[in-house]
Structures are given as C-alpha cells and as structure tokens.
Amino acid sequence: MTVQLLIGTDKGGFIATSNGSRTNWTIDGPLFKGWKVTATTRDPQGRVLLGTSSSVYGPAVQISDDLKNWKQVEEGPKWPEGVGRKLNQIWTINAGHDRYYLGVDEAGLFSSDDRGETWQPVDALNEHATRSGWQPGAGGLCLHAIKIDPKNPDRIWIGISAVGVFRSDDGAKTWTPKNNGVPIVLEDKQHKDIGCCVHGLAMDPDDADLIYRREHVGMFRTSDGGENWQRNEQGLSSWFGFPISMDRNTKNLFCVPLESDEYRLPSNGKLEVFRSMDNGDTWQSVSNGLPSEHSYAGVLRGAMDVDHGSPCGVYFGNTSGEMYTSADAGEHWTKLPITLPRIMSVDVISAD
Numbered sequence: 503m504t505v506q507l508l509i510g511t512d513k514g515g516f517i518a519t520s521n522g523s524r525t526n527w528t529i530d531g532p533l534f535k536g537w538k539v540t541a542t543t544r545d546p547q548g549r550v551l552l553g554t555s556s557s558v559y560g561p562a563v564q565i566s567d568d569l570k571n572w573k574q575v576e577e578g579p580k581w582p583e584g585v586g587r588k589l590n591q592i593w594t595i596n597a598g599h600d601r602y603y604l605g606v607d608e609a610g611l612f613s614s615d616d617r618g619e620t621w622q623p624v625d626a627l628n629e630h631a632t633r634s635g636w637q638p639g640a641g642g643l644c645l646h647a648i649k650i651d652p653k654n655p656d657r658i659w660i661g662i663s664a665v666g667v668f669r670s671d672d673g674a675k676t677w678t679p680k681n682n683g684v685p686i687v688l689e690d691k692q693h694k695d696i697g698c699c700v701h702g703l704a705m706d707p708d709d710a711d712l713i714y715r716r717e718h719v720g721m722f723r724t725s726d727g728g729e730n731w732q733r734n735e736q737g738l739s740s741w742f743g744f745p746i747s748m749d750r751n752t753k754n755l756f757c758v759p760l761e762s763d764e765y766r767l768p769s770n771g772k773l774e775v776f777r778s779m780d781n782g783d784t785w786q787s788v789s790n791g792l793p794s795e796h797s798y799a800g801v802l803r804g805a806m807d808v809d810h811g812s813p814c815g816v817y818f819g820n821t822s823g824e825m826y827t828s829a830d831a832g833e834h835w836t837k838l839p840i841t842l843p844r845i846m847s848v849d850v851i852s853a854d
Contacts, residue, residue: 503811504854509819510539510847515552517569524815524829529840544851545597551618553592561592565618577620579604579612593646599655605645609636609662627668627677635690639664639699646803647703651710659728664688664699669728680728685719702803704748704755714755714782716746718763723782737785738776739769745806749814754779756808756816756832758801766800773797777832791835792826804847811853819845
C-alpha cells in the first residue's frame with residue numbers, strides 16, 4: 503500500500519512517502535521553507551490545498567495539482583473592511599464536497615465553489631447572534647474543525663475554541679449551537695448555549711449522527727447529530743488531549759491523551775496512543791514502540807491521521823518534531839528517522 507503524508511510544521515511542509523510496506527519512508531521538503539504550514543488537505547480530484555502563514559505576509563492558501571508546482575490563491579480568505587477582526591491563521595480546510603470550507607483564527611468560516619481559487623465569508627456563522635459571547639481558548643479564538651455529512655452536504659458541524667460546536671442543516675444558511683451535555687468552560691451572561699472548548703471532532707462516515715468530541719473537560723459522544731452529548735472516556739489515562747481520528751473501515755478510534763490542561767504533556771513522560779474498538783465505550787493503550795519515559799512533547803489537534811488500509815495505518819507528530827507511524831492499527835509504532843520543526847498538521851493525502 504503506497505501512502506503519502508503531508509506534514510505541516512512551523513517551518514514548512516514535508517511529504518513522507520512509503521511504497522508498499524508503510525514501514526520504510528522517504529521524506530521530501532520543505533515546501534514553503536520558513537513558513538508555517540498549518541492546514542492541509544487533498545480534494546477528490548487530487549488537488550492539494552495548504553494553509554500557510556508568514557510572519558511578514560500573513561496567512562495564504564496555496565494549491566497544487568501535482569505537488570511540484572504551487573500557486574498562491576489571489577482571492578484568499580479575508581475579513582471585510584470594518585469588521586475589526588484579524589486573520590491570524592488558517593486552521594482547517596475541508597474539500598470533501600463540491601463546496602469547500604475553511605476555518606480560521608480569529609474564528610470564522612469561509613467557503614469556495616471553485617476548488618479553492620476564491621473564498622467568501624460565511625456570514626450566517628461569522629455574524630451569528632452569539633458572536634458577542636465568543637471567547638478565545640489558550641490557542642486563540644479558532645475555528646479548527648469542520649465535518650460534513652457524506653450523504654448530505656447541507657449538514658455541517660464546526661468546532662470553535664472556546665465557543666463550542668455549531669450545526670447547519672441548510673447548507674450553511676443558518677447555524678445552531680449543539681453543546682447540550684458538555685460542561686461550560688467560559689460562561690456568557692447572555693448566551694447560555696456556548697462557552698465550551700471543543701478540541702477535536704471525528705465523524706462516523708456511515709452515520710453522520712454519530713460524532714466523537716474531544717473537549718477541554720473530557721471525551722464525549724453523540725448519536726443524534728449533536729443534540730445530546732455523553733461522556734465516553736472509560737480506560738483513558740487522562741481526559742485531556744487534542745487529536746481524535748477514526749478508521750472508516752473498522753470504526754476504530756485513536757487519540758493521544760495529555761496529562762492535564764495545566765501541563766499539556768504526556769503523563770509521567772510516557773507517550774501513549776489509545777484505541778477504542780467499541781464506538782468509544784472503552785479505550786486501551788496501544789503504544790508498543792513509543793517512548794515509555796522521558797517524552798515531554800505534546801500532540802496538537804491537527805497532527806494525527808489514519809489511512810483506512812486493512813489494517814489501517816495511523817500517523818501522528820509532536821511538538822518536538824518527532825513523527826511516529828503504525829502500519830497495524832496502532833499495535834506497533836516506528837519513529838521516522840528525521841527530526842522536523844514543531845508539527846502542526848498531519849494529513850494522509852494519498853493511500854492506494
């Protein structure tokens with residue numbers, strides 16, 4: 503099975519390729535040397551989109567149809583004049599349907615109907631009635647998660663830190679907070695249905711009502727599209743952490759716990775991945791080959807992905823630039839023989 507990973511870091515993007523084994527890898531890069539690569543994705547036709555950021559020129563969207571020739575989008579996401587918001591970073595890009603969506607900090611949603619060539623603000627969310635109560639988390643006021651129903655592109659879920667989850671049932675024309683059952687972290691005096699600090703979302707591709715949610719205060723699950731959320735963290739070494747990924751074939755879930763919101767590093771210096779094979783009812787450590795001591799780097803929310811092979815490959819990188827891969831659904835792990843800059847994102851862009 504040939505797999506290509508696009509790894510976004512603080513100082514550029516890197517392409518890791520494995521031809522067949524998923525144990526031996528070649529590394530190419532950096533792309534956009536010295537720039538932050540904060541979000542990556544590949545559309546169904548093969549176009550790759552990157553969210554980049556320069557300390558001089560600011561955020562931008564880069565596109566390529568061959569991973570060799572790149573073009574910066576001229577009409578990228580930007581706030582209309584007079585709204586008083588700053589575009590700090592592109593956090594996520596969803597290019598799974600005809601309409602693409604992109605999430606940014608300072609929290610906002612943008613859409614594209616021409617494969618990422620031009621981007622427009624989604625005013626129904628960006629100017630939502632609750633906007634006055636939106637508060638930033640430790641990483642800023644960021645829209646970092648976008649999930650779309652594979653069978654109905656009008657149903658969309660987004661996650662904002664530290665605001666919560668919103669859902670649209672009409673193609674982004676209207677939005678409703680969906681946070682019932684999740685404790686409020688930053689309570690707003692006027693808007694009582696926001697103030698949650700969502701860290702990540704994973705959706706069952708065959709049942710979009712079944713969504714898993716990493717939250718600042720724990721792990722949660724909904725079976726009714728977000729109407730109600732319940733805890734599902736039995737077996738985890740810690741309730742705190744950021745990434746969550748799903749294998750679309752087996753529906754196995756993967757996450758990396760961190761000690762707490764105060765420390766944000768592996769507990770006792772032991773780097774662990776946890777897997778659930780029963781829809782999140784229980785979790786078990788699958789960490790053979792990972793450092794069992796003296797490991798103190800965190801894993802960011804976008805820095806984990808799954809390739810959906812049989813068995814699936816699982817990939818994640820940490821803030822120390824270490825990249826780990828598993829070709830057998832987490833049973834065994836190998837560290838790539840390279841030290842990268844701080845890893846922001848990991849995306850499987852090809853798996854054949």
